[in-house]
Amino acid sequence: MPSRRKIVVVLKGYPRLSETFIAQELLGLERAGIELVIVALRRPTDGKRHPVHDEIRASVHYLPEYLHEEPLRVFRSLLAGLPRKGFPRAFGAFLADLRRDPTRNRIRRFGQALVLAAEWPAGASWLHAHFAHTPASVTRYTSLLRDLPWTCSAHAKDIWTSADWDLADKLSSARWTVTCTRTGFQHLKSLANGSSRVHLSYHGLDLTRFADFAGTRPPRDGLSPDDPVTILSVGRAVEKKGFDTLLQALALLPPELAWRLEHVGGGGHLDRLKALAEKLGIAPRVSWRGALAQEEVLRLYRQADIFTLACRIASDGDRDGLPNVLVEAASQRLPCVSTNVSGIPELLTNGETGLLVPPDDPKALAFALERAIRDPALRVRLGDAAERRVRDHFDHRSSIGQLKGLFEQEWQTAT
Template sequence: MVVLLKGYPRLSETFIAQELRGLELAGFKLELMSMRRPTDKKRHPVHDEIEAPVHYLPEYLHEEPLRVAKAFFHWLGKPSFRATARAFLKDLPRDISRNRFRRFGQALVLACEWPDGADWLHVHFIHTPASVGRYAAQLLGIPFTVSAHAKDIWTSPDWELSDKLDDARWTVTCTRGGADHLRTLSGHPDKVHLSYHGLNLSRFPSPARAPATRDGSDPNDPIAILAVGRAVPKKGFDILLRALALLPANLHWTFDHVGGGDELQTLKPLAEELGLAGRVSWHGAMSQQEVLQRYGKADIFALPCRIGKDGDRDGLPNVLVEAASQRILCISTTISGIPELFVDRENGLLVEPEDPRALAAAIESAIRNPWERDRMAGNAEAKVRGHFDHKTSISDLERLFSSAYSTAAIEERSQS
């Protein structure tokens, strides 16, 4: 089976890496095709465990013109090329862009360089990777399936989602909200399946934490607040900084941010402007092992997710599941799949997005009440360990692939 990825490896997509490794351990032989080369300087341990070879498509067609031309002339004149070109020309008036031509060219290369013996294409992300995957599957005459996540769902036009959902054998997604949305757009809603990513809990063992005692009253023992995530608008880190600036002066805390991202250029000056610079530390991107060490030092995990102006949003951020597994009180917002894990004041604190005052009130309450932090954090860890084990998602995929393979084999026999 070939798995098509937008970029590989990526620090921010641990959930994909652990799924790939889980499928390998379940007996699937994989080959990875990536539309982009890696830009992260670090890797997670799971990336080194994955055995599948990795191949890279031309990220920009003009950078490898001979490779693209070879693929074009390989397919030109074949019946499947004419059918795929019709699909491309149907899409083009609805998306007249260089990006659309690039996806068609990448599909030609993918199909031309298809690994011997591979008979299935699985695509991560239903936006641009699924465009490449759909065209390539049409050229090759093979089935394809899709894993949809968050941004790819909410920033794609409905017409494009509908076409891909109908052409794919099945689509799996990781939040109830995402699944419901996709089902409304599909002519075959039964082909859309919900499966939470979960964690490889062996990498996130239950921590040996002493009962919480910090309450922000001791300047020599401040509360440690942690956030992990790329500095992009949908994470709401500007809202978090404004909330921290609203906390009473007699509360003592520190804030650590882990992650890269373009918004760091504006977030760091904002922290200075709000008078927070002495309490805020920016650590950049870290490996999973380094992040796990940060979890061990944190009292509160904060991630005030929001819906971006372009509709982009998180589904259920993996870092919230990770933090909850480490018995840290999580404070977040009510958007997307976050309430599918957290219930306000039962196993976490949730506020409406875009509301620094409500977020500040939640943080203050969490700081001043260590026993409540412990209670809610314990409930969250229990929920993660009971319902968000990645073995469940791997079992879901095994079942879906097995069923689809059987159906494809029956169809092939009936046509022969």
């Protein structure tokens, strides 16, 4: 017997170290009494897991990442799908999309939807996609194949690198869509012609995992070579994170100023960034720690003096929404220096809860970093204010309650 409370959640990959906000949400929904089944388009590539992944009870199923790798599975799913009443509608939607996006990726998404529809988890009667690009495409086609409702959580890259026509089609098809920054919300709202089915929902933070930091940080001021100010930055080495701008800014700091940078994260640009640090003459001051689990990152937040993230809009339009690492750092009274991109000003107000500069401006970033390095009292004031903002406005229980309410409203309407 299908259960309205059993939801199939479609993700691009699972588990992923860079998507703790999704894992946190899944766990929160489970604790709120909603049964989940996780379906991923890709298998994990990270060598580590966060503790939250081990607490999630949902079973995990993987679709064929590439159709040619499992041709019999795809063919059996096609044969199973052809007699379905929803097949003509789903195939028609796919063909319309393919005409506007004639790519292998588009074909792969329909093939993955056929597999999901054929291997449908027993008792499930709802679909929810995390990310409005490829996971939402698979989810939308599956909803048409099985004549089931679907909803969506949109985030950042998926909003800003997707074609407007694609987003508009999905917004009109989904029962509702939530997104995590006001800039993303306003963009989606405009594409949905002001529809009330688009909602703003900040991810928030599980403050039981990021409890109050009771320690004190030494009043380092960058004047002692034996006791440098520690600057921490956490994020994948990709274009939108702006790590090249950060390295250039650090190279502009007065040579007598004592500092060191610790970077946490993997990513395809790491070798390029290491080479840039060598070229700029700052390599001895930079530690590249690679990807770390959440509890290790928390320890670094508490040991650091400053957190920085030089976010930018990438050349393909990709950008962060509100990076979860900024919320995490702020929860530990760690003063943050960042850029005024996307949703970051929704957390940090320049001079009040952090320091903000324009993106792609090494000089402005260097000035802000030097100011924070030299002034430990400023760091304390900014860190205290940022922590208050996080604990007052970014508790994940609010977002979980909002999502549960949206699901409950749909289920009550259906009865």
